Amino acid sequence: MAKVLMKGNEAIGAAAIAAGCKYFFGYPITPQSELPEYMSRELPKAGGVFLQAESEVAAINMVYGAAGAGARVMTSSSSPGMSLKQEGISYLAGAELPCLLVNIMRGGPGLGSIQPSQTDYFQATRGGGNGDYRMVVFAPSNVQELVDLIIEGFDIADQYRNPVMILGDGMIGQMMEPIEFKAPIKRELPVKDWATVGTGGKRKPNIINSLYIAAEALEEHNIKLQAKYKTMNETEQRVESYNIEDADVVIAAYGTTSRIAKTAIAKLEKEGYKVGLIRPITLWPYPYNEFKKINPNCKGILTVEMNNGQMIDDVKIAVEGKFPVSFYGRTGGMIPTPDEIVENVKKIYGGEK
Amino acid sequence: MTVVFEKTKGLTDVQTHYCPGCTHGIIHRLVGEVLEELGILDNAIGVAPVGCSVFAYNYFNCDMQQAAHGRAPAVATGIKRVHPENFVFTYQGDGDLASIGTAEIVHVAHRGEKISTIFVNNAIYGMTGGQMAPTTLIGQKATTAPFGRTEEHSGRPIKISEMLSTIHGAAFVERVAVNTPANIRKAKKAIKECFQIQLDGKGFGIVEVLSTCPTNWGLTAPESMKWLEENMIPYYPLGNFRRPGEDE
Numbered sequence: 001m002a003k004v005l006m007k008g009n010e011a012i013g014a015a016a017i018a019a020g021c022k023y024f025f026g027y028p029i030t031p032q033s034e035l036p037e038y039m040s041r042e043l044p045k046a047g048g049v050f051l052q053a054e055s056e057v058a059a060i061n062m063v064y065g066a067a068g069a070g071a072r073v074m075t076s077s078s079s080p081g082m083s084l085k086q087e088g089i090s091y092l093a094g095a096e097l098p099c100l101l102v103n104i105m106r107g108g109p110g111l112g113s114i115q116p117s118q119t120d121y122f123q124a125t126r127g128g129g130n131g132d133y134r135m136v137v138f139a140p141s142n143v144q145e146l147v148d149l150i151i152e153g154f155d156i157a158d159q160y161r162n163p164v165m166i167l168g169d170g171m172i173g174q175m176m177e178p179i180e181f182k183a184p185i186k187r188e189l190p191v192k193d194w195a196t197v198g199t200g201g202k203r204k205p206n207i208i209n210s211l212y213i214a215a216e217a218l219e220e221h222n223i224k225l226q227a228k229y230k231t232m233n234e235t236e237q238r239v240e241s242y243n244i245e246d247a248d249v250v251i252a253a254y255g256t257t258s259r260i261a262k263t264a265i266a267k268l269e270k271e272g273y274k275v276g277l278i279r280p281i282t283l284w285p286y287p288y289n290e291f292k293k294i295n296p297n298c299k300g301i302l303t304v305e306m307n308n309g310q311m312i313d314d315v316k317i318a319v320e321g322k323f324p325v326s327f328y329g330r331t332g333g334m335i336p337t338p339d340e341i342v343e344n345v346k347k348i349y350g351g352e353k
Numbered sequence: 354m355t356v357v358f359e360k361t362k363g364l365t366d367v368q369t370h371y372c373p374g375c376t377h378g379i380i381h382r383l384v385g386e387v388l389e390e391l392g393i394l395d396n397a398i399g400v401a402p403v404g405c406s407v408f409a410y411n412y413f414n415c416d417m418q419q420a421a422h423g424r425a426p427a428v429a430t431g432i433k434r435v436h437p438e439n440f441v442f443t444y445q446g447d448g449d450l451a452s453i454g455t456a457e458i459v460h461v462a463h464r465g466e467k468i469s470t471i472f473v474n475n476a477i478y479g480m481t482g483g484q485m486a487p488t489t490l491i492g493q494k495a496t497t498a499p500f501g502r503t504e505e506h507s508g509r510p511i512k513i514s515e516m517l518s519t520i521h522g523a524a525f526v527e528r529v530a531v532n533t534p535a536n537i538r539k540a541k542k543a544i545k546e547c548f549q550i551q552l553d554g555k556g557f558g559i560v561e562v563l564s565t566c567p568t569n570w571g572l573t574a575p576e577s578m579k580w581l582e583e584n585m586i587p588y589y590p591l592g593n594f595r596r597p598g599e600d601e
Contacts, residue, residue, distance in 0.1 A: 022435075023435060025431065046540045051430070051434060053460075054457075054460040054463075056443040057424070057427070057456075057457075058427040058430075058457055058460065061420065061424035061427035062427050062428070062430050062431035062434070063426075063431060064418075064428050065400070065418060065420075065428035065430060065431025065432040065435075067432065068418045068428070068431075068432065069398070069432045069435040069436055070435070073431070073435075087421055087423065091421050094453065095418075095419070115374070196398045196417065196418055196432065197416065197436060197439070198397065198398060198415070198416055198436070199415060200395050200396075201395035205365075205413075205414060205415050205417060206416045206417075207410045207411070207416075207419070208418040208419065208454070209410060209418070209419040211419055212417065240589060314548070
């Protein structure tokens with residue numbers, strides 16, 4: 001198929017429709033509003049329904065109802081809006097309902113700004129809603145990957161009966177890049193025989209629920225959920241790495257920041273530095289094992305994020321104290337420059353190549 | 354032998370958890386009977402709230418979803434948009450619908466969403482132990498209004514049916530009570546008419562049912578029926594507020 005030039009937010013919509021998404025419930029917020037706008041235009045043509053909810057809270061609960069009714073459904077928002085959806089996400093996880101969530105992050109806390117950021121890492125990977133739940137969180141770094149992961153995300157959601165999140169930022173949502181819609185790998189997906197579609201008088205009622213009032217029953221439910229998360233953790237890790245086996249310094253970065261890190265690495269290589277990159281594609285499950293492949297004589301790891309240091313906690317867990325871990329970040333919608341990253345890598349070298 | 358009375362197929366054989374004298378049981382029975390009589394039980398998808406009737410998903414003999422506090426109308430919207438041919442209803446209490454879920458119920462009416470809502474108003478928070486509701490009457494005591502509700506502090510009790518009847522998309526709005534056999538019959542008639550509105554594709558319908566809470570009101574069951582009649586009905590007048598086409 002020929003490549004087309006598309007804006008990130010619109011590419012998400014096109015990918016979702018290609019993945020068979022039939023329902024979109026959302027509420028406008030910058031910098032992701034082109035996505036609901038695209039869906040309002042294109043989803044009805046594909047036989048689906050777009051509905052603008054009265055709030056993010058309502059939107060995520062419409063997703064819950066539609067997912068429980070057996071549909072392929074999604075919602076999207078940006079940081080403050082995603083905070084409002086957390087109640088519903090916890091319920092979706094508790095009731096084991098599949099759906100796709102897109103967070104095109106902007107600066108915070110509070111109303112923050114409309115510029116790109118990566119400040120919702122903790123919220124996405126640790127569970128912003130209540131309870132012990134997990135979901136696969138994808139961090140695409142270009143529009144092509146965004147498209148590929150949307151299609152895969154729907155399948156993973158259905159496979160595990162669990163929400164899946166695409167965590168992008170305002171930069172990736174707003175940028176235009178050439179993309180190709182590849183035929184998705186067909187997965188064997190479980191039949192949704194648990195969905196509420198009316199009994200038809202042929203079976204006992206199906207119940208979608210996250211309430212287990214007896215302590216024993218709730219613990220049993222949680223044990224079952226944790227077993228599922230364990231399988232997800234073992235099966236769904238995605239990572240890209242570069243030159244980590246003989247790097248003197250390794251940069252850990254994801255999404256937009258990883259692209260800037262790649263430019264910095266190219267500059268450093270021209271000057272004779274050996275710098276590697278670990279780019280987690282899934283932020284949960286986190287690709288901890290990849291860090292075991294790092295050159296044992298590595299001088300240190302530099303974590304680069306558009307926040308004040310969130311993924312650095314996972315990097316520290318991953319390196320198990322074997323290497324010093326340092327951090328460079330910009331916030332408020334400021335984007336790290338390649339030169340700033342170069343400077344911080346050189347600090348780890350301590351003046352010696 | 355002729356069967357003159359039997360349990361409705363609209364309810365399961367599960368024993369309910371409701372307190373003695375609570376009228377949720379009567380309201381459940383009426384909803385179950387109407388689902389059965391309209392022949393929509395196999396096609397129905399219900400949404401249960403948070404609060405005393407949270408376990409409604411175990412009692413109604415049809416597919417059910419349990420929703421977050423106040424969000425049942427949004428959940429029902431999601432279901433109805435996926436399955437427009439199914440009959441979709443919510444069953445909600447006053448804490449759920451008139452407090453935390455006011456935005457959701459207003460907007461489901463505003464969109465004319467083709468769902469039906471049973472709104473059980475007993476003027477108090479039951480499940481959480483008798484705290485004040487937006488529907489608690491002036492002077493009525495609650496654990497968070499220990500000296501009785503005052504207008505100055507908490508405003509007057511909210512009249513949901515009157516409020517929703519101002520919204521164009523609300524095709525059917527009626528308030529009923531289940532304190533006497535005559536009122537129970539009227540309540541069933543209203544529920545049936547409300548459900549038929551959805552089947553006819555005419556828009557959103559709601560039946561507000563005045564109900565009792567002997568446990569948290571601190572009254573016996575008969576005293577509760579009397580209290581409902583003497584205190585709730587004068588403030589929350591019974592009757593139909595809206596039928597399709599009334600503001601055309």
